[in-house]
Amino acid sequence: MTDRTRSSAAAARDGFAALAGSVFAALPLALIAIAIVALLARAPFASVTGALARPVVQQALAVSLGTTLVSAIAILLTGTPLALLLARRFPGRDALEAFITLPVVLPPVVAGFALLLAFGRFGLLGHALSVLGIEVPFTTAAVILAQTFVAAPLYVIAAKNAFERIDPDVLDAAATLRAAPVYAGLRIVLPSTAPALGAALALAWARALGEFGATITFAGNMPGVTQTLPIAVYISGQSDLDAAIAISIALVAVSLVVLLASRGLQARAASR
Amino acid sequence: MSNALLCARRTTHRRVTRESVCVIGFVLGFVFGVSTPASSAPASSAWARTITVFAAASLHNAMSDIASRFEATHPGVKVALNLDGSQILETQLANGARADVFASADSRSMDKAVAAGLVNAPINFAANSLVAIVQTDIMAVHSLRDLTHDGLKVAICVESAPCGRYTRIALQRMSADKAFWPNYGKQVMRNVVTQELNVESIVQKVMFGDIEAGIVYASDSWQKGGIRLRTYPIPNGDQELAIYPIATVKSGANADLARAFVAYVLSADGQSALRANGFLPRP
Numbered sequence: 001m002t003d004r005t006r007s008s009a010a011a012a013r014d015g016f017a018a019l020a021g022s023v024f025a026a027l028p029l030a031l032i033a034i035a036i037v038a039l040l041a042r043a044p045f046a047s048v049t050g051a052l053a054r055p056v057v058q059q060a061l062a063v064s065l066g067t068t069l070v071s072a073i074a075i076l077l078t079g080t081p082l083a084l085l086l087a088r089r090f091p092g093r094d095a096l097e098a099f100i101t102l103p104v105v106l107p108p109v110v111a112g113f114a115l116l117l118a119f120g121r122f123g124l125l126g127h128a129l130s131v132l133g134i135e136v137p138f139t140t141a142a143v144i145l146a147q148t149f150v151a152a153p154l155y156v157i158a159a160k161n162a163f164e165r166i167d168p169d170v171l172d173a174a175a176t177l178r179a180a181p182v183y184a185g186l187r188i189v190l191p192s193t194a195p196a197l198g199a200a201l202a203l204a205w206a207r208a209l210g211e212f213g214a215t216i217t218f219a220g221n222m223p224g225v226t227q228t229l230p231i232a233v234y235i236s237g238q239s240d241l242d243a244a245i246a247i248s249i250a251l252v253a254v255s256l257v258v259l260l261a262s263r264g265l266q267a268r269a270a271s272r
Numbered sequence: 273m274s275n276a277l278l279c280a281r282r283t284t285h286r287r288v289t290r291e292s293v294c295v296i297g298f299v300l301g302f303v304f305g306v307s308t309p310a311s312s313a314p315a316s317s318a319w320a321r322t323i324t325v326f327a328a329a330s331l332h333n334a335m336s337d338i339a340s341r342f343e344a345t346h347p348g349v350k351v352a353l354n355l356d357g358s359q360i361l362e363t364q365l366a367n368g369a370r371a372d373v374f375a376s377a378d379s380r381s382m383d384k385a386v387a388a389g390l391v392n393a394p395i396n397f398a399a400n401s402l403v404a405i406v407q408t409d410i411m412a413v414h415s416l417r418d419l420t421h422d423g424l425k426v427a428i429c430v431e432s433a434p435c436g437r438y439t440r441i442a443l444q445r446m447s448a449d450k451a452f453w454p455n456y457g458k459q460v461m462r463n464v465v466t467q468e469l470n471v472e473s474i475v476q477k478v479m480f481g482d483i484e485a486g487i488v489y490a491s492d493s494w495q496k497g498g499i500r501l502r503t504y505p506i507p508n509g510d511q512e513l514a515i516y517p518i519a520t521v522k523s524g525a526n527a528d529l530a531r532a533f534v535a536y537v538l539s540a541d542g543q544s545a546l547r548a549n550g551f552l553p554r555p
Contacts, residue, residue, distance in 0.1 A: 116482065120480060120481055121482050137482040138466050220427070220477070220483075222465055222467060223467075235430055235467075238359045238430070238433070239431075240432075
């Protein structure tokens with residue numbers, strides 16, 4: 001009897017907790033939903049397609065796709081060895097990981113200034129580069145550098161987590177069987193982590209696509225050269241609100257697709 | 273302080289997450305610590321009142337001078353400045369930003385605000401002209417004609433900003449001017465590597481050193497010139513002077529102070545501060 005009353009009291013308590021929990025859980029969801037709905041509500045479909053056909057938007061799309069593609073390749077090639085390194089235990093690893101994560105939490109404008117102070121004409125490396133005839137700031141290369149700077153940590157940390165999940169026994173077995181490290185890497189490490197790496201790269205790519213603050217500071221705004229989609233949104237927001245809303249909706253759609261793909265790859269990685 | 277405590281009391285398990293929390297906390301503390309200027313410290317005394325002035329970025333130095341003079345003559349009053357491109361300020365007002373006074377760098381943004389019923393009747397209070405600014409160590413440029421020099425990196429304002437509109441008008445008129453040549457404007461535009469939303473960021477980028485020349489208002493180069501920048505005024509006949517209108521904002525909570533501030537800008541005191549910062553007399 002007492003047991004039953006106790007359990008029904010507990011059930012009521014659980015029910016209340018679940019209700020309170022779901023109310024609070026709904027709040028952040030509502031915040032995101034209201035912003036996206038507001039964006040969609042402002043744009044009749046015809047004006048979106050019309051605005052997307054404008055030369056300014058097409059140019060920005062070309063710049064964004066080209067630069068993020070190169071950034072993603074750069075992140076993959078340079079981030080993977082770093083992630084492999086971080087997957088091992090060594091003194092100072094946590095500090096190094098925190099350092100690598102810095103660009104994620106830095107205000108992007110600060111990142112842009114830092115890049116300018118590093119690669120600018122009067123910057124730390126700028127002088128050496130200008131002797132070689134290389135000028136980075138306010139070029140398409142600067143866009144790629146800014147994107148890589150802010151987005152690479154997302155890939156490196158996620159890839160590190162994937163590498164850490166590899167069973168060390170399997171690697172030991174491969175070593176015992178005298179498999180060359182390259183062979184072990186290609187036949188064991190890569191196949192088992194590929195979906196997770198793909199998910200990580202998709203996330204980093206989405207971040208690179210949305211990059212704004214570091215880009216406008218370090219690369220400036222020049223249609224067809226450095227004006228990416230987010231910068232086009234900001235610039236046209238001053239004069240051509242239709243175009244700004246149209247690009248925004250396109251960015252929301254693309255980002256959502258990429259994030260869904262990333263989740264799908266993560267699910268595949270988890271099921272292995 | 274609390275960040276430091278949190279970090280110091282770090283336990284050994286779950287170290288990684290705790291550490292990242294510390295790092296994020298410190299960075300956020302730093303960011304918000306430096307990025308909330310006057311607004312976060314409304315007033316030291318309870319009876320102090322703050323008026324918010326939205327002013328075009330080119331008014332930065334002049335409005336800062338006027339604001340501190342106004343504060344000195346009106347004890348207990350604080351002036352909070354929001355400086356940005358006029359078109360951005362107008363958008364902010366239209367979207368409900370709180371302000372008492374709006375000072376624009378062109379009539380276009382002001383007319384928009386008037387048409388939307390955001391502000392009371394505006395009055396012109398200053399004029400501004402365009403100059404080219406060039407880094408002193410750029411040897412290739414000795415006059416406005418050299419802005420067409422091959423490979424020179426030039427910054428101008430975007431077309432939607434008042435400074436960008438005046439720049440394009442000037443380049444067009446210079447191309448028709450006998451002192452220049454028909455392709456002049458096109459050749460300068462070919463050297464443009466970035467189009468900025470306001471003059472402040474052009475001056476900043478030229479001072480940083482990566483942009484070699486820019487076209488800005490005379491009021492900017494006036495204050496910041498000297499050591500790093502040379503200025504070449506664009507001939508008066510080739511440009512349309514920028515006329516600056518000012519108005520009180522209808523939704524402002526300090527109507528009396530807003531009117532007093534506008535009157536002060538128009539007074540001999542306010543006008544001399546504008547003149548000292550490179551502005552021309554109001555037309």
